[in-house]
Amino acid sequence: MVIGQKTMFVRTAGCDYRCSWCDSSFTWDGSGAGDISKMRAQEIWQELRRIGGDRFSHVTLSGGNPALLPQLSSLVSLLKESGIRMAVETQGSRWQDWLSDVEEVTISPKPPSSGMETNWVTLDSIIANLVNRPSGYTFSLKVVIFNEEDLAYAKRVHTRYPDAAMFLQVGNPDVERMDIQVHASDLLKQYEELIQRVVDSAELNNVRVLPQLHTLVWGNKRGV
């Protein structure tokens, strides 16, 4: 939903999921423990300004699962007061009231290939909280697709919430590989295959199919 937007990322540590193909597992598997700092909202804001100066007006909250943290409400308030527009990405397994104040909410329920189970009742209640927000506050659904079962899952999500903007994203087949050219070419091939599947399906007329643009440009490099 925010593809191409210049943004600063704030990643929270910890996740209630353990997706088999997680590309940010350093946020929850202990491997990034040395990079995790406990920070207050004001400290995060200062750090963003130190790194980005006046060259940003948009911040993305991601994780891990940022929706585990009620404490983020103070950061959301501070960023809003500071004129920053926000996006958040979360799997739709937990609700926090501060999600209502984030302009662009992406809910990304995890398909079967992740190894996770969707709690549909919880997801229903989260979607219900996000519809009918004031103009300027939007949300969308995003499902990452690795295989046919994932595509069937995406159809189920789209059928359950037909009025929600829906994005399909081709999965990153190798979160370790550092050869960017090979990686990009492989991703584009899989992207084309996913496009073809969607083109062929009358159930998926009103969806958007996208690659992870950053992996096309930077591969699996972190910090970009």
Add this chain to the structure above:
Amino acid sequence: MVIGQKTMFVRTAGCDYRCSWCDSSFTWDGSGAGDISKMRAQEIWQELRRIGGDRFSHVTLSGGNPALLPQLSSLVSLLKESGIRMAVETQGSRWQDWLSDVEEVTISPKPPSSGMETNWVTLDSIIANLVNRPSGYTFSLKVVIFNEEDLAYAKRVHTRYPDAAMFLQVGNPDVERMDIQVHASDLLKQYEELIQRVVDSAELNNVRVLPQLHTLVWGNKRGV
């Protein structure tokens, strides 16, 4: 603005511009004369259904410059009655009343590298017609960037219409080349350079920077 959307293209012939790098010059330079047919709205709709069956619900009007044609109002009405959502792309040199009925309007004023001159008074009046449409009707500005002068032009556009959603798109450096892998790798390199310029600019915080996704996947192939 509609990146990744499954859509059917309706291209109109004829353009009031002659952009030096036009990737659809067959619509106006005579080279595609044999592919151009004069069709009524009902015939276009039948042809779309013949090709796409029930596997689409979105149509993009492009050109050439579709805004040269007041006659498109009958197609726009027919598609709307048929439950089709529409997008249009036009350079903002002409207004037609049917543009008000198109859900997603992209205005793409042409930067200096095109060799064209922007009529700012006309552009002002077109943008004025597009703001404050009902919810569900959106518009955005898109500028294709080939060089520094184009980026300066994009800043001028963004400064003139600061509240409009703004997209920068990296230019297609070679509209003839058919080696898709080389083309994709070249485009991604130039995309990364454009990202870096935008990252460095405090004037371009609230813009989105995108590649032409279809050229990454299909190169310069037509009909995809």
